[in-house]
Amino acid sequence: MIELTDWQRAAANGEDGEGAALAMRIVTETARLLGATRLIPIASAHIDGCLYHGDSGVQVAERLVAGRAKVAVPTTLNVGALNLLRPGQDRLDSHKRAMAHRLMTAYEAMGCRPSWTCAPYQTGHRPPLGQDVAWGESNAVAFANSVLGARTNRYGDFLDIACAITGLAPATGLHLPENRRATVRIDTALLSDRLKASDVFYPVLGAWLGRTVGETVAVLDGLPSSLTEDRLKALGAAAAAAGAVGLVHVAGVTPEAPTVDAALGHRPAEETIRLTPDMLIAERDRLSTAGGDRIDAVALGSPHFSRSEFDAFERMLGERRVAIPTYICTARDTLASLGPRATRLESQGVTLVVDTCVVVTPILAKIDGVLMTNSGKFAHYTPSNTGYAALFGSLADCVESAVAGGVVRDDALWR
DSSP states (O other): OBBBBBBHHHTTTTTOOHHHHHHHHHHHHHHHHHHOOOOEEEEEEEEOTTOOHHHHHHHHHHHHTTTTTTOOOOOOOOOOOOOOOSSTOOOHHHHHHHHHHHHHHHHHHHTTTTOSSSSSGTTTTTTTOBOOOEEEEHHHHHHIIIOOHHHHHHHHHHHHHHHHHHHHEEEEEGGGGGGGSSSSEEEOTTOOHHHTSSSSHHHHHHHHHHHTTTTTOEESSSSOTTHHHHHHHHHHHHHHHHHHSOOOEEEETTTTTTSSHHHTTTTTOOOEEEOHHHHHHHHHHHHOOSSSSOOOEEEEEEEOOOOHHHHHHHHHHHTTOSSEEEEEEEEEHHHHHHHHHHHHHHHTTTEESSOTTTTOOOOOOSOEEEESSSOOOHHHHHHHHHEEEEEEHHHHHHHHHHHHOOOOOOOGGGG
C-alpha cells in the first residue's frame, strides 16, 4: 500500500481540482503496480506525451486542462508533431494537424515550457547530480541519468505529465541508489584509439550496447576521458533506442563513475564483455538497411543538433550547396542562437526543422527512398516510421553525400 501524506490524499480526492486528482491517481496506481511503497518529490519534468499519436492522447490532455491541472515543477516539452514556427512543413492531413496543434496547446496551458525539443539539456534544463526528476523521451532519460547524474526512470506518456502535476514519482527503479550500480563491464581495450576519437564510433557503440544489455546498467571501460557531450548524447540515444538503456556509466567520464570500481559499487562485475572490432562492424552494418550508391535525402539531428554540431557541419560544408534534400532537426532555442547563420544554411539548400523531427511526423517527400544519417536513433527508427531505408555514416560522410547527391563513405576507420 502506498503511504500518502494528508495533502496527497486530499489531492487524490479532488481538493485541488479533478485534473490534479486524476494525476495523483495515475501516479499512486503506477507506484502500486511497480511495487513501490512511497512517492518521492521531483524537482523537474520533461514530457514526451505531447507528441500526437492519436486522438485519445489529445482527449487526456484536454481533460487535465479542463480539470484545472497545472504543473507543480519546472517542466519542458519534447518534440510535437508540428513545426509551430514554420507551419505547413509537415504532410499531415487537416484532422491530424488540428489535433496535433490542440495537443501541443493543451500542454502549454498546463504551464509547461514550450521548448519542443528531445534534448532539453541543450537548452538550459540540466538537473544537478543526485536530483530526482521525471523525464520522458528515451535519449533525454539516458542523458539525464548518465551524463548529468540526475535520477529518473523512463517515464511514458501520461505518467510523465501526472508526475509533473503532482510533483511526485514512484520511489522505484533508477531513483534508488542501489539500482544505479553497474553489473556489467564493457572492456574496449581491443578497439583502436583512432576509432574511439571519431564521431561515427559512438552511435554504433550505443546501438551495440542497447542490443546487448537491454535495460541492464553497464560501465564502459577504456573510453577517452575527453569525451564531449555530443558524443555521449549520441551514445545514449542509440543505446536507448536499440535497447531499454536508461543509465550507462563511462569510467573516468560520467559523474557516478570516477573509476570502474566505483561504477560497480565496489563489487565484482557479474559479467565482463570484451568488445572487438568485428562486433562493432557487424553493429554498424545492422544500422543500414540500404545498399548501393543511391540516397534520396540526408537527415541529421536526432537527438536535436547542438550549436557545436552546427559548427562542425558548417566547417565541412563550406561554401558548397547540397544536391539532395538535407534536413537538420534542432531546438527553436538553438535555431535562434544561430542568427544569420541559419539563413545562410538555408540558402545552401539545407532545410531546418524545429519543434519536431522528420522521423516522428511526415516531412520527407512522399516516396520510397533511402535516408542517410549519422544518428543511430534515426537509423533505428527510419524504416518503420518513414518507409525509407536507412544508410548510416559519419557526419562527414553525410555532408559529402549530400553535396555529391550519391553515397560517399570513408570506411578506413573500420579497417
